[in-house]
Amino acid sequence: MRKTHRIGAAVAIAASATLALASCGFGGGGGNGGDDASGTTLDLLVPSYSDNTQGLWEDVIAGFEEENPDITVNLEVQSWDNLESVIATKIQGGEAPDIYNGGPFAGFAADGLLYDVEEVTSPETFSDFQESFIANEQLEGTTYALPFIASARALFVNNALLEQAGVAAPPTDWDELLDAATKVSALGGGVAGYGMPLGSEEAQAEAAVWLWGGGGTFGDESEITIDDPSNLPGAEQIKKMIDAGATQADPGSTDRSPLMDIFIQGKIGMQVGLPPTVGQIEENNPELDYSIVPIPTQDGSPMTVGVADQLMAFQNDGDKQEAITAFFDYFYSADVYVPWVQAEGFLPVTKSGAEQLAGEEALKPFLDVLPDAKFYPSTNAKWSAADAAFKSLFGQLQTKPAQDVLTEIQAQVDAG
Amino acid sequence: MAITVAAPGLEPIEAPTPSGRRRTYTEDQVPLGKLIVRMLAGLIVLLVFILPYTIMFFGSVKTKAQIRSVDPTYFPTEWHWENYLNMWSTPETPLVQNLISTIVISVFATLLVLLVAMPAAYYTARFAFPGRMVFLFLVIVTQMLQPAVLTSGLFRQFVALDLIDTWAAMIFINAAFNLSFAVWIMHSFFAGVPKEVDEAAQIDGAGRLAVLFRINLPLVWPGIVTAIVFTFVACWNEFAASLVILSTAGNQPLSVALTKFVGQYETSWHYVFGVSIVAIIPVVVLFMLIEKRLVGGLTAGSVK
C-alpha cells in the first residue's frame, strides 16, 4: 500500500509539474476556496431531500456562523443518486467532509474513519436522542452516528376507490389486502388495486414491508440473512399479489416516486407511503379522499419499517472536534432542529423534538406505529451490499421463483 | 489555383479543371413535383428531430403537478411562462452562476483545445517524423477511457495541484479529454491542403508559423469550425468530472445543477426541462452563426 502510494504521488507530482508549466498565467478560476487563516472551516456534505433542503441548510449555517464567527461552514448538496459516489471519491482522495448526512455508516466505521459521536456532542445534546434510535447507531458499544431524521411507513388508502369496489374497511392482514386490491383492480380504466414498487429506486423498502410482515428478517449486526426460510412467505405473497393482478403492471421495474404520483392522483387503491407523502398530497391533490392505516401483515399484527438517516463526523486531521461539537449542539437545539424536520415532513429523533411535534396531526399515524418499527440491519458492514442487491435483483420476483431471487440476493451479498 | 479541401478524413481530391461548373442548388432546374417531395421529406425530418424537444418545451411551461398528470394532454392547458423567470431564483441552485460557469469553462476549454490541437494537427499532417503515429494513437486512446472510472484519479490529482473546485481544473480536464477528436478532425483537413501551397509560401520566405496562420488557416476554416463545435458541445454537456471536481454550488455547470432539482421523493421536472431548453439555445445559436462555414465553407474552398 505504501509503495503504490509513493508511485502514485510521484506520478501526481510529475503531472502537477507539467500542468503547472502549462498553466502559466492561468489563475484559478472561480474557486472561492482557501481556508481562512484565522478560523476553522467545516465541510458539510448532505443529500437533497426536497426542493427545500438547500435553503434549510443555508438558514442553519447562517444562524450557526452568526453564533460562531470563527467557524465557516462549506455546504455541498448532492442528489441521492450522486451522494455516495461523491463521498467515496472524496474519501479516496483523502478529502472526506467533516460532517456527512447519509445512510448506512457501518462501512465508514469499519474503516475507522468516524468519530465516536459522544466525542463531538455535549452530554446534553447526546442525552436528548430517543434511545431506540441511538441504539441503532451503535456497534460494540461505540456510537458512530447521530440519528438525523426518521420515517416510518404506513398504508395510504384511497377511500373513494375502496368504496367504489365495495370494500368496507381498509385491510389489516394479507388476505384482506389481496381481496381488497383485486376488487379495486377490477374497476378497470387504468386503476390498480395495490401500488407495488419493486424497481431499483427503493426495492429494499417494499421488500422489508412484505418479508418482515411475514415474520422474516434481514439479519443483525453480525450476519445478513436474506435467504432465510422466514423470508419466503413474504416473497411468495408478493408473487401471489402480482399473479392475481392486484398490482399495477410491471411491479418488478416500477420505481416508488412515480408510482406515488399515480396514487396521489387517485388511480391506485393502496400504497405504502411515508410522512412526506402527506405533504405531497397536500401540495398536488388536496381533494384526495384518503386515510393512513398500519401496514397489513400476514397475521395482522402491527409492524412498520423504520428508517433513520444519520449525521456522521469524519476524523480527518482530528483538529476540528470543537467546531463539530459546536455545530451539532447548535443544530439539535429544538429551535433549529424542529423547523428543519417539520419543513421536510419527517419524524424527529430527539426527545425535545418529539414533544414539540406530538400535536402534529399529519405525523400522528406515523408516530403511532413507530413503537412497532423494525429497522434495517444497518450496523452490519454488509448491509450496504444487501441494500444494493435488493435494488438490483428483488424486482425479478415478477418473473422468477421467490426462492431463486432470495438465493441470488444472498449470493451477491456474500460475494461483496 | 485549384485547391481542394477535404472533409474530415477525406483524402484530398484531385482538383478538377477550374472550368467545371459547380452544381449549385439555385442553378438546379427542379420540377415543382420534386420540390414538393423534398419539402415533405424535409418536413418529416424536421418534425422527428424537434419532437423530443417539443415535449421538453411543453413540460417546461407546465406546473409540477401538471407534468406528473396521469391524464397527459398533447398541449399544455395553461402556459406557465413564469417558470422561465422563477427558475433563476430557486433555492436549489444558483442558476445564473451555473450558466456563467458553463460558459466560462466551455469557452476557455475550447480555446485551449484550439491553441494546442491546431499546431499538432498541422505538423502531423505536414511532416513525417519518428513517433508521429504513436502520437496520433496516443491521442485517440484518451477517448477510449471510461470517464466514470477516471474521476477518482482526477479528483486526487487536482487536490494535489490545489486546483480542486476551480474552473481552471475543469478547463484543463475538458480540454485534455476533447483534444483527440479536435486533433483528428483538423489533421484530416490540413492533410487535404496540397503541399505545394506550403512550398510556394516557404520559397517566398515565410516562416512556418506564418505559413500555418496566413496560408493554411483560411483554407481549413471548415475543419476548425467542425472541431470548435465538437469540442464546445462536449464541454457544454460534461458531467462526470464536474460532479466531483466542483463542490461549491456556484462553480458548478448547468449539467450538475440540473441534478439538484432531483429530490429524494420529488423532482422539479418543469425546471429540469426549462433549464435544458435554455442550455440548448446558446449551442444552437452558435450553430446558426457557423452553419454556413461548417458545410458551405467547404464548398467555397473546394473549387475556385
Next chain:
Amino acid sequence: MSRSRPGGAEPRTGRPRQGWRDTVAALPWIGPALILIFGVVLFPAVVMFVNSTRDISISGVDKGSVGLDNYVEVFSFPYFWPIFVRTIVWVVVVVAATVVISLGLAQILNKAFPGRRIVRLAVIIPWAASVVMTTMVVYYGLEPYFGIINTFLVDVGLVDTPEGYGWTRNPDTAFAWSIVVAVFVSLPFTTYTILAGLQTVPGEVLEAAKMDGAGPARTYFGVVLPQLRSALAVAVLINIINVFNSLPILKVMTGSIPGYDADTIMTLIFKYIQNQHKVDVASALSVVAFVIVIVIVAVYVRVVKPMKEI
C-alpha cells in the same frame, strides 16, 4: 528545423531515414498537446489500472493489493458473457443504423428546397442538447400513465391498456428504445460529416455519370459513395468509440429494471460503482472494456483503413 521537408504525402513514399532530430523538431508543435494529455489523463488512467488490482472498501479506503482477484470477479460474474454479447450488439446496431439513416438524411439536406436551413438546424438540436436530457424526455414520454408517447399509442389504438404499455419496464423494449435514442443522438454529427463530404464530390464527375446514362442509384453507389468513404470511415470510428462508451442512455432507459438483462459493459461498470460501491471491480471491468474497445478499433482500422491519410 528548416531541414525537414514540407509535404504530407512525400515522406511516406520514401520510408525516410529521419531520426531523432526530426522528432525533437516536432516537439514545439506537438509538445503542448502531449503536456495537456499527460498532465491530465495519465494519472487518472494509472489510478484506474492500479485500482483494478487493489481491494478498495465501500467507503473508498485502499486495503492493499489483491492481485488479479478483481479480474476473476469480473469474468466469473454469471452475466458477464451475455452482457459482453449485448454490448457488441449495441455497438453494431447503433452504428450501422446511424450510418444508413445519416446517408439518407444527408441526401435530403443536400438537396435544394425552401426551408432547408431550418431543417438543417433542427437536425443539429440532438447534438446541442445533452444526451441525458434527450433520453430523459423520451423516457418521460414512454412512461405508463404520464407519458405522451404512450398516450398517443393508446389513442391510436396500438396499445390497449388505458395507462399505456411499460416500454421502459421490460428489458427488451427498454433496450430497443435505448437503441432508437442512441441512433437519434448520433445522427447529427454523422449526417453533418457526410454532408461535408458530399460537398467535395466534384460536380463534373456527377455530370459525367449522368451523361454516361447512369441512373440515380448507380451514380450514388458508383460515384458518390466511394467519394464519401474516408469521411464515413472516420465518422464511424468516432461513433464506435462513443457508442461503446455511452452510459447515460441505457442508465436512464433501463435503470429501474431488475437483473442484468438490459445491461452493457458500461452500465455494469456504473452499477459496480453506484450500487455496489466496488470501485476496484469497476476499475478492473473498465480495463477490460478499454482492451475490448482497442481490439474493436484495431480490427476496424485493419479492415477499413480509415487513416490512410494519417
